[in-house]
Amino acid sequence: MNRRHCALLAPRIQPPSTRFAGYPYLLSGSFMTESQLHDLMGRALAAARRAGARDEVPIGAALRLPDGRIFTAGNRVMGRRDPTAHAEIELTRRVIRALGGIRLPAGAVLAVTVEPCLMCLAALTHARVAAVHYGCPEPKWGSASRFAPLLEQAAFNHRFPIRGGLRAEEAAGLLKNYFKAKRAR
Numbered sequence: 675m676n677r678r679h680c681a682l683l684a685p686r687i688q689p690p691s692t693r694f695a696g697y698p699y700l701l702s703g704s705f706m707t708e709s710q711l712h713d714l715m716g717r718a719l720a721a722a723r724r725a726g727a728r729d730e731v732p733i734g735a736a737l738r739l740p741d742g743r744i745f746t747a748g749n750r751v752m753g754r755r756d757p758t759a760h761a762e763i764e765l766t767r768r769v770i771r772a773l774g775g776i777r778l779p780a781g782a783v784l785a786v787t788v789e790p791c792l793m794c795l796a797a798l799t800h801a802r803v804a805a806v807h808y809g810c811p812e813p814k815w816g817s818a819s820r821f822a823p824l825l826e827q828a829a830f831n832h833r834f835p836i837r838g839g840l841r842a843e844e845a846a847g848l849l850k851n852y853f854k855a856k857r858a859r
């Protein structure tokens with residue numbers, strides 16, 4: 675194997691600290707300020723509350739396009755009897771149904787109240803999301819912290835920054851209240 679092949683096969687690993695451009699950041703022409711991200715998570719939290727009102731686990735997501743349009747969706751696993759109907763998947767399908775095409779438009783930034791699972795991270799990679807911001811960590815299925823480095827290293831032709839901790843207390847509070855009420859029943 676010559677040197678060129680070695681270079682091609684070498685994993686393109688970036689240390690975690692360089693995966694994020696920081697706030698506010700510029701991505702695919704989509705500039706979002708701290709205040710816009712705060713508001714976007716507000717829309718995701720509202721979608722999570724609506725999911726809770728349907729007796730779903732209260733997780734919500736919101737997506738902002740570079741032109742300012744915002745779409746939202748909540749978890750619908752129970753309602754659809756579909757274990758894959760997570761908020762991120764519901765939202766991706768909703769946006770693509772509304773706009774046509776087979777992927778998200780360039781520069782689409784997603785906020786989700788809870789750390790995405792591995793399925794959703796893979797789906798968002800396929801959908802070409804520009805960036806993901808999540809609220810609270812999810813120690814069981816949450817995959818951003820554990821698998822983002824894997825997505826970085828793998829030879830995917832689309833990568834995006836993932837950042838947690840946006841309005842985390844509010845997102846965690848919704849989950850806490852939901853499970854507390856469920857146990858009390």
Ligand SMILES: [Zn+2]
Nearest residue numbers: 760790791794
């Ligand atoms: Zn998921």
